[in-house]
Amino acid sequence: MLKKTPLNETHRQMNAKMVDFGGWDMPLHYGSQLEEHHKVRQDAGMFDVSHMLPVDIKGDGTRDFLRKLVANNVDKITIPGKALYTCMLTPQGGIIDDLIVYFLTESWFRIVVNAGTADKDVAWILKQRDALAPGLEITPRRDMAMIAVQGPNARAKVWQVIPGSQAATEELKIFQSTTLNHFFIARTGYTGEDGFEIILPAEEAPTFWKSLHAAGVAPAGLGARDTLRLEAGMNLYGQDMDESTSPLESGLNWTVDLKSERDFIGKQALLDSNPTQQLAGLVLLDRGVLRSHQKVVGQVNGQAFEGEITSGGFSPTINQSIALARIAIGVSPGDEVQVLVRDKQLRAKVVKYPFVRNGKVLV
Numbered sequence: 001m002l003k004k005t006p007l008n009e010t011h012r013q014m015n016a017k018m019v020d021f022g023g024w025d026m027p028l029h030y031g032s033q034l035e036e037h038h039k040v041r042q043d044a045g046m047f048d049v050s051h052m053l054p055v056d057i058k059g060d061g062t063r064d065f066l067r068k069l070v071a072n073n074v075d076k077i078t079i080p081g082k083a084l085y086t087c088m089l090t091p092q093g094g095i096i097d098d099l100i101v102y103f104l105t106e107s108w109f110r111i112v113v114n115a116g117t118a119d120k121d122v123a124w125i126l127k128q129r130d131a132l133a134p135g136l137e138i139t140p141r142r143d144m145a146m147i148a149v150q151g152p153n154a155r156a157k158v159w160q161v162i163p164g165s166q167a168a169t170e171e172l173k174i175f176q177s178t179t180l181n182h183f184f185i186a187r188t189g190y191t192g193e194d195g196f197e198i199i200l201p202a203e204e205a206p207t208f209w210k211s212l213h214a215a216g217v218a219p220a221g222l223g224a225r226d227t228l229r230l231e232a233g234m235n236l237y238g239q240d241m242d243e244s245t246s247p248l249e250s251g252l253n254w255t256v257d258l259k260s261e262r263d264f265i266g267k268q269a270l271l272d273s274n275p276t277q278q279l280a281g282l283v284l285l286d287r288g289v290l291r292s293h294q295k296v297v298g299q300v301n302g303q304a305f306e307g308e309i310t311s312g313g314f315s316p317t318i319n320q321s322i323a324l325a326r327i328a329i330g331v332s333p334g335d336e337v338q339v340l341v342r343d344k345q346l347r348a349k350v351v352k353y354p355f356v357r358n359g360k361v362l363v
Helices: 008-013 033-042 062-069 118-132 154-161 165-169 202-214 222-231 267-272
Strands: 017-021 024-029 045-048 053-058 083-089 095-105 108-113 137-140 144-150 177-180 183-186 195-201 277-284 295-300 303-315 320-328 336-341 344-351
Touching: 008 024, 008 202, 024 033, 024 222, 033 045, 033 222, 045 202, 053 062, 053 118, 062 108, 062 118, 083 118, 095 118, 108 118, 118 137, 144 154, 144 202, 154 165, 154 195, 154 202, 165 177, 165 183, 195 202, 222 303, 222 320, 277 303, 277 336, 295 320
Parallel strands: none
Antiparallel strands: 017 024, 045 144, 053 108, 053 137, 083 095, 095 108, 144 195, 177 183, 183 195, 277 320, 277 344, 295 303, 295 336, 303 320, 336 344
16 A cells, blocks of 8 residues: 555646655656646746655754764754754665754754655664663654745745745745744755745645645646756765765765764764765766666776766756766766667766756756
8 A cells, every 4th residue: 555645635636647656656747747847947846745754853962862863963053943964874884864954942853854764764763862862752743744845936936825934934045944833944955946845734735735836836746856856966865875875975975074073873984985986967968868777987097987877867957868977086077988878888978966056057
């Protein structure tokens, strides 16, 4: 039996094509994935991300616990509502999950974890809680729904729908959040566009979704979400990273604090590691489509190397095929590599991602 979000029936009423996504019954598109993609880049679209899981961590010592639990330093977030992107690691330095941590009060932090890893994440957090801070209260919030509204006009359209939200959020900076009545509104997203991710009571989600639609926000499914996040150069757990890879070889060095004296799970493994691979962007120069698991070959310093595409596809904004690939350190933007596509070697240029941000092509 597939799991259902509080918006499942609403998606069906809007004639969404539903698919099995990691055990969840989720909308792939509502007619045209391409139109949904462009709507987000040019106007505003909304995604049901209620399959993701907010987890509230409460009690004295919550910050100390998170200092140990995650790779980025939660001491960076001291203003209520401030958010921090980070990874949770195994002792060997592998990525259990990437997540966002929100600081609400010294005794209340909220984290949002990925859908496919939610059960594993909660089990890991509880295990570490029992070992490090047994007095903390860990509460998975399946009583909540989560809707992402993204695009250059996203914030203005949310302001139309939630009374008082403009005054409450107009000065909200990227990676900040606020609470307004029963809405938890964060200026975060997974598309490379401006907008909000909004957490609200599950029973209110269908009415809120329909109000957004009436305000001109287009429903968008998993298909557009994937092409948008790929253009934005954002990792997808299970493709671009997992427990077999470290953040240092997944383009996530910036989410790891190795400079402070603070210890965290996986820190020593990262300090002891000597990464030989990096995550890089590719733009296909020949005709074809880049896909995950295709081999990438080339040379660096006169030595042949072999890498692999982790995420690939056609970019509707650039009108070319693009990819994220794990390739040898030393390969630089502007270098050319070959990708094995159906036994043919196609030329691709290495680029610095993101490919698209705030509607602008950057490569």
